[in-house]
Amino acid sequence: MSSFVFAWYSLCRQPARAVLAIAGVAVIGALLFDMLLLSQGMLISFRGLLGEVGFDARVMATSSMPMTGARVGDAAATAAAIEALEEIEVVIPMRIDQAEVVLSERRPMDFTLVGSISGHGAWTVIDGADINQRKADGDASTIVVNRNLASALNLSPGQTVTVRSECLGRRSILPTVEFEVVGIATFPFDSESQLTAAATIADFDRACGGEQDQADLFLVASRSRVTAEAAVEAIQQLRPDLYVFSNDQLVDRFERVGFSYFRQISTVLATVTLTFAFLLISVLLSVSVNQRFAEIAALRAIGFGRRRVAADLVWESGLMVSIGGVLALPLGLALAIWLDRILKSMPGIPADLHFFVVQPQAVLLHIALLATAGALAAGYPVYLASRLPIASTLRNEVVG
Amino acid sequence: MRGAIVGLTLIIGLIGSGILATSGPQPASPADAVGAAGVPSSVPDVLVSRQLLESQDLRIGDVVDLSPDPTAIGARSFQIVGVYEPVPDPTRFSAQRLEARLHLPDMLDLIADPDDPQATEAVDAINVALRNPAEETTFSRAIVRRVPGVSVRSTTRTDRGNPFIVLEQFHLAIAIVTILASTAFLLALMVMQSDERREMAGTLRLIGLKKSRVLTQVLIEGLIIATSGAAFGIVLALVSEEGFNRFFQWRYDTALVFVRISPTVAWQCVAMSVPLGIVASVVASWTLLRREVLALIRR
Amino acid sequence: MSTPVVEASGLTKTFPMPAGPVTALRQVSLRVDPGEYVAVSGPSGCGKSTLLHLLGSVDTPTSGTLRFEGEEISALTDARRSQIRLTRIGFVFQRFYLLPMLTAWENVELPQGEAGIGKAERRERTAELLDYVGLAHRAQHRPSQLSGGEMQRVAVARALANRPRLLLADEPTGELDEKTGEQIAELLDRVHADGNAIVVVTHDATIARRAGCQLRMHDGIIMPEGSG
Numbered sequence: 001m002s003s004f005v006f007a008w009y010s011l012c013r014q015p016a017r018a019v020l021a022i023a024g025v026a027v028i029g030a031l032l033f034d035m036l037l038l039s040q041g042m043l044i045s046f047r048g049l050l051g052e053v054g055f056d057a058r059v060m061a062t063s064s065m066p067m068t069g070a071r072v073g074d075a076a077a078t079a080a081a082i083e084a085l086e087e088i089e090v091v092i093p094m095r096i097d098q099a100e101v102v103l104s105e106r107r108p109m110d111f112t113l114v115g116s117i118s119g120h121g122a123w124t125v126i127d128g129a130d131i132n133q134r135k136a137d138g139d140a141s142t143i144v145v146n147r148n149l150a151s152a153l154n155l156s157p158g159q160t161v162t163v164r165s166e167c168l169g170r171r172s173i174l175p176t177v178e179f180e181v182v183g184i185a186t187f188p189f190d191s192e193s194q195l196t197a198a199a200t201i202a203d204f205d206r207a208c209g210g211e212q213d214q215a216d217l218f219l220v221a222s223r224s225r226v227t228a229e230a231a232v233e234a235i236q237q238l239r240p241d242l243y244v245f246s247n248d249q250l251v252d253r254f255e256r257v258g259f260s261y262f263r264q265i266s267t268v269l270a271t272v273t274l275t276f277a278f279l280l281i282s283v284l285l286s287v288s289v290n291q292r293f294a295e296i297a298a299l300r301a302i303g304f305g306r307r308r309v310a311a312d313l314v315w316e317s318g319l320m321v322s323i324g325g326v327l328a329l330p331l332g333l334a335l336a337i338w339l340d341r342i343l344k345s346m347p348g349i350p351a352d353l354h355f356f357v358v359q360p361q362a363v364l365l366h367i368a369l370l371a372t373a374g375a376l377a378a379g380y381p382v383y384l385a386s387r388l389p390i391a392s393t394l395r396n397e398v399v400g
Numbered sequence: 401m402r403g404a405i406v407g408l409t410l411i412i413g414l415i416g417s418g419i420l421a422t423s424g425p426q427p428a429s430p431a432d433a434v435g436a437a438g439v440p441s442s443v444p445d446v447l448v449s450r451q452l453l454e455s456q457d458l459r460i461g462d463v464v465d466l467s468p469d470p471t472a473i474g475a476r477s478f479q480i481v482g483v484y485e486p487v488p489d490p491t492r493f494s495a496q497r498l499e500a501r502l503h504l505p506d507m508l509d510l511i512a513d514p515d516d517p518q519a520t521e522a523v524d525a526i527n528v529a530l531r532n533p534a535e536e537t538t539f540s541r542a543i544v545r546r547v548p549g550v551s552v553r554s555t556t557r558t559d560r561g562n563p564f565i566v567l568e569q570f571h572l573a574i575a576i577v578t579i580l581a582s583t584a585f586l587l588a589l590m591v592m593q594s595d596e597r598r599e600m601a602g603t604l605r606l607i608g609l610k611k612s613r614v615l616t617q618v619l620i621e622g623l624i625i626a627t628s629g630a631a632f633g634i635v636l637a638l639v640s641e642e643g644f645n646r647f648f649q650w651r652y653d654t655a656l657v658f659v660r661i662s663p664t665v666a667w668q669c670v671a672m673s674v675p676l677g678i679v680a681s682v683v684a685s686w687t688l689l690r691r692e693v694l695a696l697i698r699r
Numbered sequence: 700m701s702t703p704v705v706e707a708s709g710l711t712k713t714f715p716m717p718a719g720p721v722t723a724l725r726q727v728s729l730r731v732d733p734g735e736y737v738a739v740s741g742p743s744g745c746g747k748s749t750l751l752h753l754l755g756s757v758d759t760p761t762s763g764t765l766r767f768e769g770e771e772i773s774a775l776t777d778a779r780r781s782q783i784r785l786t787r788i789g790f791v792f793q794r795f796y797l798l799p800m801l802t803a804w805e806n807v808e809l810p811q812g813e814a815g816i817g818k819a820e821r822r823e824r825t826a827e828l829l830d831y832v833g834l835a836h837r838a839q840h841r842p843s844q845l846s847g848g849e850m851q852r853v854a855v856a857r858a859l860a861n862r863p864r865l866l867l868a869d870e871p872t873g874e875l876d877e878k879t880g881e882q883i884a885e886l887l888d889r890v891h892a893d894g895n896a897i898v899v900v901t902h903d904a905t906i907a908r909r910a911g912c913q914l915r916m917h918d919g920i921i922m923p924e925g926s927g
Contacts, residue, residue, distance in 0.1 A: 001812045013800035016591045024584035031577050061470055070470055241471060280585040291596050298796030301757050302810055303785020305778050339573055346566045391758035395748060
């Protein structure tokens with residue numbers, strides 16, 4: 001009878017113990033799996049989100065996030081100069097500011113107003129049409145709103161909203177501007193409850209009291225034959241006073257500043273869960289061996305060597321851990337959905353950003369870590385069993 | 401005395417809490433401000449955060465140029481009169497706290513748009529301490545009614561989306577999962593222990609002891625084990641609390657306390673673990689005792 | 700003269716105890732020839748089981764030599780001694796020590812698999828042994844479903860699985876009633892009649908009487924013949 005089959009029989013002789021131990025391993029394994037997903041999940045998701053938008057570099061006036069005050073002046077000329085570089089395909093300026101929808105019988109509703117150029121992926125129209133430039137002074141300013149804003153105000157294409165912009169830095173209360181809602185759009189970096197709308201830059205400036213010729217950031221797409229790093233370098237050489245980040249650099253910065261807490265906590269919790277699993281399996285097996293001393297002594301007496309007894313125990317541990325580990329995967333996925341939902345309720349987290357992202361490496365690492373913990377957990381029980389004094393154990397069993 | 405053009409775009413009150421612009425020379429927070437106070441000079445004063453002082457290799461007494469523009473347009477000189485430790489902010493603990501504090505008029509002079517006549521009359525926020533904190537809601541409504549366009553936010557009430565609350569929920573979820581796993585293992589161990597005592601339990605029943613009597617013994621044993629285990633767990637948590645805090649405070653260069661075992665938390669843990677241990681012990685033993693006596697003693 | 704199956708010379712076994720060392724065996728010498736049936740009896744604590752454990756290389760002597768089929772085994776490695784126990788010695792215990800999660804068939808088959816015997820041969824040998832002990836019809840029953848006597852018969856079958864040169868039995872009827880003990884005694888007679896050497900430690904006169912050589916131990920030594 002092979003060690004594997006023997007271990008299986010040993011596990012099955014106490015089904016309650018086996019089921020509970022496997023359940024324990026499954027739950028703790030699920031937590032371990034989730035911590036492995038968390039360790040890289042948000043970065044992978046963020047990188048994916050940046051890539052989906054379709055731009056591979058961002059240009060700003062400072063190293064801080066947009067809307068923190070400093071803007072790039074002479075925006076039109078700056079955009080033209082950057083776009084003239086041979087490495088660059090397209091440059092999209094963006095203005096972002098807070099505004100409010102003025103309502104007749106309610107408190108004004110705050111929202112984020114984006115000013116940019118349509119048709120380049122900064123937002124995606126899902127209903128109606130996209131914003132367009134006013135051809136004459138009498139033409140209405142157009143705006144697209146996100147789903148949240150549309151449902152909050154019961155808006156649909158064709159309706160009009162009255163907007164007052166706050167225009168950071170301009171402390172005076174500005175006059176309101178009428179916008180015609182032409183479409184409903186999704187904005188990739190919107191959080192679950194965020195209210196966002198987009199207009200042309202000209203209309204944005206109009207809401208701010210006149211032409212500003214400023215930009216909070218430029219979205220840059222490099223030419224297909226050029227790497228993002230080459231594009232970044234070219235822009236930096238053209239304008240050394242500006243801050244240029246490729247997507248990778250943004251992700252790297254995000255990892256160092258915004259994400260590092262989750263990386264730390266996932267490492268700490270993964271270590272704790274592994275230690276927990278190791279200790280518990282080791283205790284379970286040790287207690288089991290203690291209960292089977294006489295049986296083990298008898299096996300040794302009839303000729304089972306130390307290695308065989310050790311192999312039986314390692315397989316027993318391995319079976320518990322591997323069955324539990326496999327069950328841990330679907331359990332972990334369900335747990336990840338729950339934890340993701342909790343963490344995403346933090347303000348400012350884009351709705352399409354996830355903290356837990358399944359990757360093959362995480363699954364493999366999960367298997368490897370659990371297997372190692374299982375093998376190590378059998379260490380003490382194996383020591384107990386292999387060092388068992390056969391004769392005195394048999395003698396004590398008779399006397400006892 | 402060193403002068404240096406610090407081409408920083410200091411985030412003066414524009415990221416989250418930002419600078420709490422003061423109207424007086426004293427620091428606006430419980431944080432200590434240490435420095436050469438009362439140095440007579442025509443150059444206005446500035447307090448800098450410890451992190452800023454260290455990162456730019458500054459010293460108290462240095463004169464620095466501050467500008468809100470990346471090209472240093474409109475830079476003005478300030479003398480560093482002190483250094484302070486920023487109040488730890490859980491929502492920004494990983495951000496490097498490169499901050500400075502100026503007198504409000506100095507700050508307005510620095511950042512105000514000369515084209516905007518209202519610029520020197522505007523601030524980002526006004527902190528209000530009520531005589532009676534219970535009147536917070538009434539006060540908020542009154543302000544919103546009287547001053548259109550103003551947003552009033554409570555600093556004591558925490559809404560569901562508060563990052564700190566979210567992290568608390570996250571950690572609670574982790575704790576629940578850990579408890580579930582522990583319960584499974586605990587039950588497994590108790591089942592094994594019960595099985596080991598099968599013969600003893602059978603013998604006791606054979607000589608006439610009732611099930612309840614045997615279970616009472618099990619209950620007492622479970623209570624002792626559970627209480628000892630809970631006490632050990634608390635001690636272990638207290639020991640590791642110090643380790644966690646030291647590590648994260650070093651890692652993020654902050655005074656924020658990350659882990660705190662309060663008496664409430666300790667009592668919650670005891671309240672959960674002791675009954676759990678007792679119940680596991682009793683349940684495992686009950687599955688044994690409900691068998692026939694002879695089945696217990698037969699090998 | 701044929702090589703003895705096992706030969707002990709001057710065996711001494713001392714156990715260190717907190718209250719002082721206890722010598723369980725003192726200078727015991729013993730020789731068991733092929734096909735010999737030896738019964739060792741004596742009062743509790745006289746060293747009978749200790750002697751059996753040494754003969755079966757389950758334990759090592761403090762001093763003295765032990766030869767199994769001419770090979771000095773007292774100083775062998777644990778792995779080598781295990782191998783000898785597996786392939787050349789069969790053990791029967793007072794408390795049977797059958798594995799509770801295995802059937803009678805699997806208990807008998809277990810040592811054969813460990814000795815590397817092929818599947819077909821194992822199957823044949825296991826069936827033969829269970830038939831030999833009269834339990835072919837209970838092959839698929841677990842120990843908990845067998846009586847004490849039946850369990851001991853399965854234990855005897857297991858002990859014979861790898862065709863040992865020597866069968867060692869430690870109080871084989873200790874946990875059985877008189878009638879069942881008689882059945883086990885008859886089974887051991889058959890085993891002996893088939894040419895196996897047996898050393899049995901027993902209080903049971905029924906078994907002791909059947910042995911060709913009866914030894915009496917007292918206080919760690921084998922008493923001379925004719926004494927007590």
